[in-house]
Amino acid sequence: MIGVEEAQALCLALIPGAPGVETVPLVQAAGRVLARSAATGRAQPPFASAAMDGYAVRDAELAIGARFTVVGESAAGHGWDGRLAPGQAVRIFTGAPVPEGADHVVIQEDVARDGDRITIQPNLGSGPNIRVAGVDFPAGFTLEAPRRLGPADLALLAAMNVAEVTVARRPRVALLATGDELVMPGEAPGPDQIIASNVFALKAMVDAAGGKGVILPIAPDREDALEAAMAEMAKADIAVTIGGASVGDYDLVGKVGTGLGMERAFYKIAMRPGKPLIAGRLGAVPYLGLPGNPVSAIVTGHLFLSPLVRRWQGLTEALPTRLLARLAQDVGPTGPRTHYMRAVLKDGVVTPFAEQDSSLLRVLSEANVLLERPLGDRPRKAGEEVPVLPL
């Protein structure tokens, strides 16, 4: 069995190359991955601008008790287009262009005004309260691709006067639950049946990673039906089956995949939960066969499927975030598989749940991190630093 890191590398290598792209207006670009770097011809601010409301003067003339004549006004959107002469001041407001000749904005709290005369008061601050042209970004600035566009990026692009951006297409991820025991929520289960659950988590994870999760009709444990459903999945950008990955007589996914010409990258990894994971290509499409146990499917989804969706969009940083936290309690040694324990992280301290069975959705829903216990690890004491993966 291969380790998690090696498996993740093999998995990411299944991605065909540069993503398909589309151009969208800025208002639709939140969360999308920038596929072409965006450049601007503008500087921001485009002119030296006031950072405070007050009076623009010459710095060299500033002194407590100094007097100036107010000769004009510069407001945001309406500058004053004269040139400041000695002894003159211009009334100025935040965001307004600083007039030529001025190099200091005295805030109005530091000034006494009488008609068109101002006198500098003893509480004079240091200034200069001016934002130089291009201090935010210069003309020619480029926001580099690839990059997931967050709220601040959208504001930055807008300030750059970029109205539309070229982003990676959202990959269509086909999610196929398999098993005679499954019905969809809202249907009437037979006495030996349960409700298909993990596909809903996986769709949410795919969507959050920037893809479009598509839940297909449940495939029964019959070779012909599974073959038809899996062949259909090869039309998606990423194909995922859930369940039927293990060694039971009705675990048919590997066999049917092989019959369809699946090129296998690996089968089984040294992790718990999630050992019977399959990865490969169905036709040209990256394929994952996730184990059926709800927690196993969701944990392997977090470690393998979400990264695949991110890498498909061209992101180089595709793997889950890993942080360090202190153990709340002693934990024992690990066995031959890296254990991803469901746990709660609070104030930098991580507490694993006592119950770790891979069928327990209620425990998973209480967890906010996976506590990563590397295979073959020694016992760890309360207070030791350990890696955690936020969920």
Ligand SMILES: Nc1nc2c(c(=O)[nH]1)N[C@H]1C(S)=C(S)[C@@H](COP(=O)(O)OP(=O)(O)OC[C@H]3O[C@@H](n4cnc5c(N)ncnc54)[C@H](O)[C@@H]3O)O[C@H]1N2
């Ligand atoms: N003899 C062995 N038995 C098992 C092994 C093994 O190595 N030797 N591995 C175990 C491990 S680890 C896992 S994980 C499971 C995974 O098996 P499968 O991927 O074949 O999953 P199924 O057998 O189809 O289902 C397992 C379990 O999960 C339920 N399930 C399946 N799909 C869904 C779904 N979409 N939503 C909710 N629940 C689902 C299914 O009813 C079973 O209870 O195999 C172990 N066995």
Ligand code: MOO
């Ligand atoms: O690894 Mo299975 O995924 O233990 O339940």
